[in-house]
Amino acid sequence: MAKTKTTKPAKSWGWTLVMGIMNLAIGYMLFSNPALTAEFLSFYLGFLVLFRSITAVGAALDIKKYGDQGWGTMMFAAILGIIFAIILLRHPVFAGLTVVTWVALAFFAIGAFAIFFSLSLRKLHKLPEKVEKELNA
Numbered sequence: 001m002a003k004t005k006t007t008k009p010a011k012s013w014g015w016t017l018v019m020g021i022m023n024l025a026i027g028y029m030l031f032s033n034p035a036l037t038a039e040f041l042s043f044y045l046g047f048l049v050l051f052r053s054i055t056a057v058g059a060a061l062d063i064k065k066y067g068d069q070g071w072g073t074m075m076f077a078a079i080l081g082i083i084f085a086i087i088l089l090r091h092p093v094f095a096g097l098t099v100v101t102w103v104a105l106a107f108f109a110i111g112a113f114a115i116f117f118s119l120s121l122r123k124l125h126k127l128p129e130k131v132e133k134e135l136n137a
Contacts, residue, residue: 019026039092046088049106053081056113066127068120084109 026044029036056078064071084106 002049038103042088042092043133045106046085047082049088049110051087052110053078053085056081056091056117059117060113063117063120063124066120066124068123070120074113074116074120077109077116080111082107 026040029040055077060071060074060078063074088106
């Protein structure tokens with residue numbers, strides 16, 4: 001069985017760099033002005049969860065194209081993340097008071113999505129081997 005080696009760099013390195021720079025800037029702002037932290041944190045988390053959830057919708061639709069049955073669960077987790085993000089953005093004072101609860105719920109939704117997505121990718125990773133075995137049989 002022939003193995004292929006990719007020589008292309010990861011396509012998402014730019015987004016990772018942007019997130020890293022943004023996180024450093026936000027960390028500096030939070031340390032330099034603690035009074036702003038509660039309100040700013042709810043907006044930051046709201047936009048972060050919104051961004052991750054929108055990308056999760058796209059990933060769920062990509063998985064659907066490959067015929068994976070778990071795409072609906074992933075889409076549900078992504079939509080749940082969007083709902084939490086909207087709540088965080090529309091009610092920053094309320095979210096600031098209960099930020100721990102909202103963060104926990106947001107991470108739960110993102111974590112559930114990541115688990116389902118990784119299992120779907122695992123199935124897709126094994127698909128070429130399965131097809132090759134069927135062709136050689």
